[in-house]
Amino acid sequence: MDNKQTMSPAKAWLQFAIVFFAGITIAMGMFKVPVNMPNIMNFYGTDMTTVSWMMSIVGISCLVTALPAGGIMQKVGVKTFGIIVIVCGILECLLGAVAPSIELLIASRVLDAVSYGCLTMVSVAIISASFAPEQRGLPNGIWVIWVPVAQLLVAQIANGVVPAFGWQGEWIVVGVCQIIALVLFILFIKNPGQQAADADGTDEPEEKASIVDGLKEPGPWLLTLICCGLAFGCSVYTGLYPAYLSSPMGAGLDPADANNLVSLGSLGGIVGSVLIGIIINIVKPTKRGWLMLAICAVSIVTFLVVFSVPAAIMAIFIIWYSFVSTINMPVAFAWVPDILKNPKTLSMAMGIMMIGANIGGALGVTLPSALIDGAGGVWAACLPLIVGLAIVSLVLTVMLTLYVKKKVLPVRPDLEGK
Structure with missing residues (x-):
């Protein structure tokens, strides 16, 4: 393909x-x-x-x-x-x-x-x-x-x-x-x-790449680690933040007010999904690594302050947090075909990428919860984990961007000038 x-x-x-x-x-x-x-x-x-x-x-x-x-x-x-x-x-x-x-x-x-x-x-x-x-x-x-x-x-x-x-x-x-x-x-x-x-006017579908070819592509393995690292902080929003808002040791809000804020946050996710799609189209395919790098940087800052936001701006922050938690995967989906030396290995690349996303989603609530419980209900106890993993994702994004520039683009003429 x-x-x-x-x-x-x-x-x-x-x-x-x-x-x-x-x-x-x-x-x-x-x-x-x-x-x-x-x-x-x-x-x-x-x-x-x-x-x-x-x-x-x-x-x-x-x-x-x-x-x-x-x-x-x-x-x-x-x-x-x-x-x-x-x-x-x-x-x-x-x-x-x-x-x-x-x-x-x-x-x-x-x-x-x-x-x-x-x-x-x-x-x-x-x-x-x-x-x-x-x-x-x-x-x-x-x-x-x-x-x-x-x-x-x-x-x-x-x-x-x-x-x-x-x-x-x-x-x-x-x-x-x-x-x-x-x-x-x-x-x-x-x-x-x-x-x-059909595009070539032939009757024969194009030849498929082997599974081994897909496993040998370095790009998807780096991308799956990036997605995993960011998924932890994003999972805190989807899995723990509603409890934080109403917890006496958290934001201490009335449960009804907390639920209203969570509902309001969904607007950030929906708007963010469409907005990031438009941004991805504006950014050239060969420059999407820098877009992911920007998302990692924004995520680090967001995760760092997630449990210290004043009540006066909580509604605005929740919309922002929902937005930040939504935008990394669309960029990963759009980027993955262009980090491959052999684009015919896309199916295997998607499987590899989803491993990290699934692991981050599965453990992104369990591990932070264990750290919070171990600290006697102190919510900030999970910050070293989620911020640290986001920093790792940023470093890996730099590595993947450089890898694509040096190893992928020279063998992908279809990406030339894009």
Whole structure:
């Protein structure tokens, strides 16, 4: 797969719209659990700790599947892999709706891990194949809001469906949405390899790179460490900051006021996703390392003051913190195709990159929480960890930027002058 746009802008945006819709339905499958936890507890007569495994098992499984998934996608092709991913989501909804025990319901969530954990790789591969390097920023930025949109939708579905049909009704509704996404995906999504063949006027899809070729690319390994380091500080926002706002040893706000501030913060994430997409498009593909460097620097400063913001400007800071926590992954998604000596290894590169993002997301709440608890509830006790890792990410970004300049650009004529 090269880095030239292989279809018209209208067709490229159609490809994105379908994969974005598919992503929303898959994220709905992931986040239909939190809004139905009390209903599931009552139905099976179990406790919250047991039901919480329905979320934990997805996070654990995502860590395990990231690298093999990249290899499988590189082997079978992006479209085929995308179909498998969506089918896994559908099967989870169907099996979960009829699960006779909580144990089987939890086990079915492994299928959600495959769908939720792998669809981002599919989306980035399709965006990279459909849009020229200088045009990928906006779709990558918009893509990041797939989760907030899904969380909003599952809450509304729960309000409308669950009172009449129980929590199983939400499983069925989400499954139907995923079936619609699957049909659209099969009908309209083109495999990136076939896009290149169509552009060349040939019938043969381009040759795939081997999995070993993908593993030998240094760029994705550096990028996965960068994403991991930044994910810790970002996870503090999503996982711990609501508790900090209402904690007596934290901001000490009224719980209702704290919830309102968290809701307000979502605006920063949504606006940030679109804004960073526009910025990515403005910045030349060969200069995106400097954009990531700027994000690392801004993140370091933000993480450093996260637990010492005056109440008077807390609302503004939360919008800013949400913005900062949102913008690094769109840049990584847009940058990853251009840090490869062999662009045909993109599928494997995505799998490698998602390892760091998943590890940071999984441990970014657990480790800071342990440090805070160990310090007797002092929230600033986790700052050396999250700020230190962000500094490491900054150093690694400098290294990756220099590596791309010296080792990648000389062998990538498609990036010349970009």
